[in-house]
């Protein structure tokens with residue numbers, strides 16, 4: 641739950657966002673897109689496993705997993721709250737795939753909701 645349904649699930653859209661932020665360096669863009677492809681399986685694994693396992697989980701197990709998800713989401717939200725806005729990066733840094741801190745946090749929060757919280761709720765987890 642912690643690693644695959646929360647952490648890996650949000651890493652893919654964030655990596656994709658970083659790849660999109662790469663403004664003009666074709667090699668770096670290709671590397672980032674390759675990483676996104678490689679990571680995609682990690683982002684799906686937790687959900688594939690959960691789909692298979694969910695019928696074997698009793699209410700205590702579901703509550704335990706929901707608590708783990710809530711704990712991990714709270715840690716992420718706290719870490720994003722503590723991120724200090726950084727001054728705008730120089731243009732040449734964007735070529736390296738740099739996302740501005742506010743854009744990163746905005747995407748991370750949106751992704752946590754759409755790619756973690758909503759699917760968990762749809763599966764009956766209280767998060």
Ligand SMILES: [Fe+2]
Pocket residue numbers: 648651679682
């Ligand atoms: Fe990964």
